[in-house]
Amino acid sequence: MIPVAKLVIKESIRKKIYHFLIIFSLLILFVLYSYSPFGVKQQTKTALDFSLSILPLLGLFVTLFTCTTLIMDDIKSKKIYLILSKPISRFSYLCGKLLGAYLSIFLVYFIMGIIIFCFVYFSGMRQFFSLTKIFWAIFFSFFEMMLMANVIVCLAFFLPQGTAISLSIFSYLFFHIKSNFLKYALLSNPNSVKTFIWKIFYYIIPDFEYFNLRDQAVHNFVLKNSQIYMPLLYGTATLFLFLTIAAIFLYRKEL
Amino acid sequence: MCTLIRITDFYKSYLNKFTKTKRIAVENLSLEIEKGQIYGLIGPNGSGKTTTIKAILGFIKPSSGQIEILGKSPLDSKKNRRIGFLPEESYYHDFLTIKEQLEFYGALYNFPTKKALDIKIAEVIELTGIKQYINTFISELSRGNLQRLGIAQSIMNDPELLIYDEPASGIDPVGRFEIRKILTDLSREGKTIFMSSHFLPEVEKLCTHIGIILNGKLLYSGKLSDLNTEGKDLEEKFMNLMRSDSK
Numbered sequence: 001m002i003p004v005a006k007l008v009i010k011e012s013i014r015k016k017i018y019h020f021l022i023i024f025s026l027l028i029l030f031v032l033y034s035y036s037p038f039g040v041k042q043q044t045k046t047a048l049d050f051s052l053s054i055l056p057l058l059g060l061f062v063t064l065f066t067c068t069t070l071i072m073d074d075i076k077s078k079k080i081y082l083i084l085s086k087p088i089s090r091f092s093y094l095c096g097k098l099l100g101a102y103l104s105i106f107l108v109y110f111i112m113g114i115i116i117f118c119f120v121y122f123s124g125m126r127q128f129f130s131l132t133k134i135f136w137a138i139f140f141s142f143f144e145m146m147l148m149a150n151v152i153v154c155l156a157f158f159l160p161q162g163t164a165i166s167l168s169i170f171s172y173l174f175f176h177i178k179s180n181f182l183k184y185a186l187l188s189n190p191n192s193v194k195t196f197i198w199k200i201f202y203y204i205i206p207d208f209e210y211f212n213l214r215d216q217a218v219h220n221f222v223l224k225n226s227q228i229y230m231p232l233l234y235g236t237a238t239l240f241l242f243l244t245i246a247a248i249f250l251y252r253k254e255l
Numbered sequence: 256m257c258t259l260i261r262i263t264d265f266y267k268s269y270l271n272k273f274t275k276t277k278r279i280a281v282e283n284l285s286l287e288i289e290k291g292q293i294y295g296l297i298g299p300n301g302s303g304k305t306t307t308i309k310a311i312l313g314f315i316k317p318s319s320g321q322i323e324i325l326g327k328s329p330l331d332s333k334k335n336r337r338i339g340f341l342p343e344e345s346y347y348h349d350f351l352t353i354k355e356q357l358e359f360y361g362a363l364y365n366f367p368t369k370k371a372l373d374i375k376i377a378e379v380i381e382l383t384g385i386k387q388y389i390n391t392f393i394s395e396l397s398r399g400n401l402q403r404l405g406i407a408q409s410i411m412n413d414p415e416l417l418i419y420d421e422p423a424s425g426i427d428p429v430g431r432f433e434i435r436k437i438l439t440d441l442s443r444e445g446k447t448i449f450m451s452s453h454f455l456p457e458v459e460k461l462c463t464h465i466g467i468i469l470n471g472k473l474l475y476s477g478k479l480s481d482l483n484t485e486g487k488d489l490e491e492k493f494m495n496l497m498r499s500d501s502k
Contacts, residue, residue, distance in 0.1 A: 002362075003359055003362035003363055004363075006359075006362075007348065007359055010350070010351075010355075011348070011350060014350045015350075077346060078342065078344065078346040079346045079347065079348065080346075081312075081314065081340070081342045081346055082340070082342065082346055082347070082360070082408065083363065084312075084313075084314065084332070084335075085312055085335055085338065085340035085418075086335055086360060086363035086364060086412075087332050087333055087334075087335040087336045087363065087364065087365070088332055088335075088363050089332040090332075092332075254314070254315045254316070255309070255314040255315065
């Protein structure tokens with residue numbers, strides 16, 4: 001499992017588009033921070049809000065870039081033959097691939113996280129922000145991307161690459177706004193069949209709003225322990241659910 | 256004798272989801288590969304050779320029939336510790352050098368130490384004649400050297416059974432000669448080789464046993480010498496079998 005994960009990281013690092021993404025995002029942050037004079041609380045807040053908003057977008061790009069071809073590329077190019085003819089099970093191979101993808105995404109979050117921390121720390125407005133809350137906001141954004149990685153791998157098994165990318169972006173947005181759909185359905189007609197279907201969907205489809213702690217970080221709102229442990233538990237369960245689905249797809253796949 | 260591969264009534268068909276038609280890839284194929292044999296499965300393109308190899312390695316599941324390899328199911332990944340596989344085409348990670356690629360495959364075999372892995376890599380690149388290209392990126396290698404890399408990765412674990420899919424495919428005569436020499440040496444070391452090929456002179460020079468497959472059906476399986484009793488060469492015999500089957 002570990003050699004496969006290492007190979008994914010090596011591939012990510014050696015692909016130039018990955019460098020381009022990191023440089024591009026650093027450039028955005030640099031431009032943003034140059035226009036936010038230090039010492040002004042509101043502008044520091046705006047810059048932090050923007051950074052934490054752009055982070056998932058960058059994360060999503062890297063996740064899409066890494067994960068849509070993560071396994072299907074090996075299958076199409078038949079590289080998988082030489083891997084699975086070694087003493088490694090399909091499940092270990094899948095776990096290795098996903099672990100490598102998580103670490104590649106983590107690398108981006110790590111670099112961006114350090115920049116955001118440094119910005120807040122040296123802004124002169126540190127007393128108005130909690131570094132712990134900023135850490136949890138960044139961490140859960142990363143956690144969201146781990147979940148997305150599993151979702152994308154599942155979708156890529158049976159969809160062409162372009163469709164898988166489009167559907168992944170749609171899924172990401174939908175996972176964030178799905179609770180609003182349910183609220184709307186409940187308001188319009190609480191006892192209809194449509195509302196019942198929405199309720200089923202509500203419990204099946206992941207809710208990414210659980211992982212959104214941006215407001216707590218930017219506006220320094222209260223962060224309860226349950227707002228950390230519950231999403232961690234919920235996210236881990238969802239992560240394993242999608243891992244199981246991906247494993248079933250891979251075991252059934254004729255290579 | 257010890258049977259390393261046992262295939263009983265292997266049948267594989269594919270269903271076209273659009274036309275709803277069934278295509279039979281392999282039909283009731285049965286064969287046994289004993290220890291020490293060099294078995295060549297020969298047949299034209301699309302006859303079912305690669306499908307059989309894929310099923311032996313557990314990449315595809317039989318529609319019906321039984322396959323046993325080294326006494327285990329093809330889906331058991333532990334059996335791969337004792338197997339070396341060379342696919343028809345070179346399916347490598349072209350962003351790696353030969354050394355990095357072999358280190359990756361070696362890591363999958365879980366060598367006890369890095370030093371043991373390095374020694375093994377030095378040994379296999381020496382044997383296959385790619386020592387001077389050790390730090391060359393795979394994307395820069397010729398077809399012949401890719402095939403040598405393929406053989407190098409297949410013997411890293413010192414396997415007792417080698418499964419080669421068209422080892423001489425796309426190689427020039429010099430490369431074919433060298434690969435034949437490597438395979439002969441490996442056989443002398445006591446390794447069992449199961450290979451597919453449509454290059455008959457190669458099979459004739461190398462194999463002790465052959466199987467002839469056409470349209471998914473095994474027409475002959477046995478000693479090469481038993482087939483070749485009337486003074487005809489393998490190519491002629493092969494053509495006769497094909498003609499008689501098509502009648």
